[in-house]
Amino acid sequence: MLNVTGIQVFYGNIHAIKDVSFHVKEGEIVTLIGANGAGKSTILKTISGLIRPVSGTIEFLGQSIVNVSSHKIVHKGLVHCPEGRRLFLQMSVEENLEMGAYSREDFDMDAEIADVYQRFPRLKERRKQLAGSLSGGEQQMLAIGRAMMAKPSLLMLDEPSMGLAPILVEQIFEMIGGLNNSGTTILLVEQNAQMALSIADRGYVLETGSIVTTGNCTDLLNNERVKKAYLGG
Amino acid sequence: MTFLSYLISGISLGSIYAIIALGYTMVYGIAKMLNFAHGDVIMVGGYMSFIAMINFGWPPLLAVLFAIVVCTVLGILIEQLAYKPLRSAPPLAVLITAIGVSYFLQNAALLIFSANPKSYSSVIPFDALRLFNGQLVISGTTIVTIIVCIVIIIALNTIVNKTKIGKAMRAVSEDKDAAQLMGISVNKTISVTFAIGSALAAVAGVLLCSAYPILMPTTGAMPGIKAFTAAVFGGIGSIPGAFLGGILLGIIEILGKAYISTQLSDAIVFAVLIIILLVKPTGLLGKKVLVKV
Numbered sequence: 298m299l300n301v302t303g304i305q306v307f308y309g310n311i312h313a314i315k316d317v318s319f320h321v322k323e324g325e326i327v328t329l330i331g332a333n334g335a336g337k338s339t340i341l342k343t344i345s346g347l348i349r350p351v352s353g354t355i356e357f358l359g360q361s362i363v364n365v366s367s368h369k370i371v372h373k374g375l376v377h378c379p380e381g382r383r384l385f386l387q388m389s390v391e392e393n394l395e396m397g398a399y400s401r402e403d404f405d406m407d408a409e410i411a412d413v414y415q416r417f418p419r420l421k422e423r424r425k426q427l428a429g430s431l432s433g434g435e436q437q438m439l440a441i442g443r444a445m446m447a448k449p450s451l452l453m454l455d456e457p458s459m460g461l462a463p464i465l466v467e468q469i470f471e472m473i474g475g476l477n478n479s480g481t482t483i484l485l486v487e488q489n490a491q492m493a494l495s496i497a498d499r500g501y502v503l504e505t506g507s508i509v510t511t512g513n514c515t516d517l518l519n520n521e522r523v524k525k526a527y528l529g530g
Numbered sequence: 531m532t533f534l535s536y537l538i539s540g541i542s543l544g545s546i547y548a549i550i551a552l553g554y555t556m557v558y559g560i561a562k563m564l565n566f567a568h569g570d571v572i573m574v575g576g577y578m579s580f581i582a583m584i585n586f587g588w589p590p591l592l593a594v595l596f597a598i599v600v601c602t603v604l605g606i607l608i609e610q611l612a613y614k615p616l617r618s619a620p621p622l623a624v625l626i627t628a629i630g631v632s633y634f635l636q637n638a639a640l641l642i643f644s645a646n647p648k649s650y651s652s653v654i655p656f657d658a659l660r661l662f663n664g665q666l667v668i669s670g671t672t673i674v675t676i677i678v679c680i681v682i683i684i685a686l687n688t689i690v691n692k693t694k695i696g697k698a699m700r701a702v703s704e705d706k707d708a709a710q711l712m713g714i715s716v717n718k719t720i721s722v723t724f725a726i727g728s729a730l731a732a733v734a735g736v737l738l739c740s741a742y743p744i745l746m747p748t749t750g751a752m753p754g755i756k757a758f759t760a761a762v763f764g765g766i767g768s769i770p771g772a773f774l775g776g777i778l779l780g781i782i783e784i785l786g787k788a789y790i791s792t793q794l795s796d797a798i799v800f801a802v803l804i805i806i807l808l809v810k811p812t813g814l815l816g817k818k819v820l821v822k823v
Contacts, residue, residue: 347707371713383708385701387817396701399694400713447713 298323298482299344299375299451304353306336306343313339314350315506321451321484326477328485328493328514330527331503337486338380340503341453344484345377346370357451372400376449380456380486382440386429390420393428393439397446404448413442416472434465441472445481452476453484458492470496490527494518502527531665536788537781542672542741544780545679549734550757551764551772552686553727559703559767560723563621566628567608569754570635571728575601575735576745577643580650590653597732605728606721614717632751639747652740671740678737682730683773690769695722703767756783759803765816774814 299321306314314336321327329337342348344355346367355363357375365373385393394410414421417438423431428439437457444452454473458466466489474496477483487493494500494514502510502523510520517523550572557565575597582593612631616624656670690696701709702719710716731750738753739745756779764775779799786798806814 345711347710366715367707367710368713368715371711377711379708379711383705383711385704385708387704388697388700392697392700396697396709396712396714399698399701443712 298358299484300354300356301340301344302354302356304340304343304350304355306339306348306350308339313506314343316353317503317506317508318353319501319508319511321482323450323482324477324480325499326473326483326485326497328487328497328500329503330487330490330493330500330523332526333488334505335503336506337503338455339506341377341379341455341484341486344453345375347377368400371447374448374450375453376444376447376451377453378440378444378455378457380459382436384428384436384439384443386427388428389425390428390431390439391424393443394420394446397443398448400447409446409448413445416445416475417442433460434462437461437465437469438472441469445476449481451482451484453486455486456488457485458487458489466492490523531662532788535666535668536784538666538668538672540781540784541777542675542780543784544760544777545675546734546738546741546753546776547757547760547779548679548773548776549682549730549737550753551761551776552682552769553730553734554758554761555764555766555769555772556686556699556723557727558761560699561609561613561720563613563624564628564758565608565613565724565727566625566754566758567631567635568727568731569750569752569757570632570639571601571605571608571731571750572735572738572753573639573745573747573750574604574635575732576650576739576749577639577648578732579653579736580648580739580745583651583653590655594653594733594736597736598729601728601732601735602725605724605731608728609721609724614720636747636751643747645747648745650739650743650745652743653736654740671737675737675741678733679773682733683769686726686769689726695719699723756799759800762813763803763806765813768813768815768817771813771815778814 302318303316304314305316317340329340331337339348343350346365354361357373362370385396391410394413395406398406398409419435420438420442423435428436431439441457457469461469470492473483485493485497494517497514499513500517501508510523553568557563578597578600579593582588582596583590608631612627613624616627652671654670654674658670659668659673690699698714698719701712701714702716706716757776760775760779761772763779764771782802783795783799786795790798
């Protein structure tokens with residue numbers, strides 16, 4: 298479904314992503330794990346077109362999206378839920394959800410919003426409030442809800458667990474599993490490797506801009522190097 | 531009674547400032563740039579309606595529509611040719627370009643229409659309203675200006691809060707990258723904003739020339755600066771702020787002229803701006819944004 302081949306990304310003189318290749322198949326949950334600054338978010342931004350790679354190819358559903366502008370990539374069904382949530386804080390919860398569906402035509406907005414509210418009842422209680430007035434956990438729910446509104450075929454989630462209490466992390470990950478079960482392919486970027494590997498099918502381990510290990514999640518969970526670096530021994 | 535009449539003139543002048551300020555503030559809110567050529571689009575609107583009425587012999591309403599269409603196209607062209615290539619340039623480069631566009635428009639007008647002032651005849655055919663046995667006279671232009679301003683502010687508020695493109699404008703204004711990740715085209719949204727702002731400038735040009743019937747290539751410059759002040763005064767980026775700032779500025783200017791000094795009225799206006807910014811740097815209705823991590 299998504300094929301990334303040999304991408305190189307620079308920030309000025311800094312070689313941020315060095316010859317990274319990976320793929321995501323339809324129906325999978327694939328995770329990119331690695332420490333802070335390993336380049337995980339940069340990879341997602343490159344796929345969604347916010348950053349241009351110097352070389353390499355990115356194909357989504359068989360078409361190259363390397364030189365397609367960000368907003369057009371969304372219309373193809375590839376949706377990026379960015380790090381730090383990036384909600385529209387001056388807009389209400391409901392308006393944020395409406396913005397999520399901006400790329401869609403001919404659909405029932407009310408039904409889709411009701412579907413998100415069913416998954417996140419907290420958001421329904423706060424529908425008229427400004428997104429900026431929500432707690433961190435509620436904001437994360439809204440960010441995921443907003444991304445769901447686009448009905449993505451492939452959803453890229455960047456650090457959905459960041460800054461959340463463990464109980465909320467559990468909830469968010471259950472939610473991600475549920476989305477996957479209902480047919481959404483997921484590319485998950487996480488620092489919380491334990492959680493990410495527990496729900497994903499396959500994983501890639503990233504260190505300073507390169508992929509160092511890959512495999513299915515059970516293997517990675519038992520991999521000595523991964524254990525030592527990311528799972529606390 | 532004279533106070534009331536000054537107040538009404540102030541509100542009327544303020545309505546014109548408000549309409550211009552809305553253009554400044556919307557473009558600033560969405561493209562994060564100060565379009566200093568905005569004032570000169572007002573002048574173009576004045577000339578276009580003048581030509582349509584005098585040279586083509588069109589009725590006033592048609593002349594106004596003509597001015598709106600020309601200015602809208604001009605606004606989009608300015609954005610595409612001058613500002614779009616500088617989207618990722620430092621803000622100073624964009625600012626200097628805007629000043630350049632402003633001088634370009636003024637000098638193009640000088641070349642085409644010459645420096646001789648044209649005497650503009652009001653597009654508003656209504657007679658003055660006489661109240662209290664003729665003690666209070668309100669001109670038709672004054673009444674129409676205030677009504678037009680109110681209609682515009684209601685229409686803009688509806689567009690921005692209720693329509694898809696309006697919500698997209700707010701999204702782009704808050705976070706360009708996140709807006710793109712929703713599938714919103716930032717370029718298209720900025721174009722629409724310039725189109726709306728320039729159409730408003732055309733309306734302001736017609737109203738301004740109807741109230742102060744001398745049309746020159748520099749006609750838009752001073753009202754442009756004043757309206758910019760009004761936008762900052764109300765909190766730049768905020769639509770209700772531009773409205774409030776414009777009206778207050780008009781009232782302060784007219785009352786200053788009437789009761790303090792005609793020569794000092796502009797100084798009073800800018801002094802008030804300085805005081806407001808010292809007390810509340812974001813302007814009257816400017817927002818302080820809190821970000822949660």
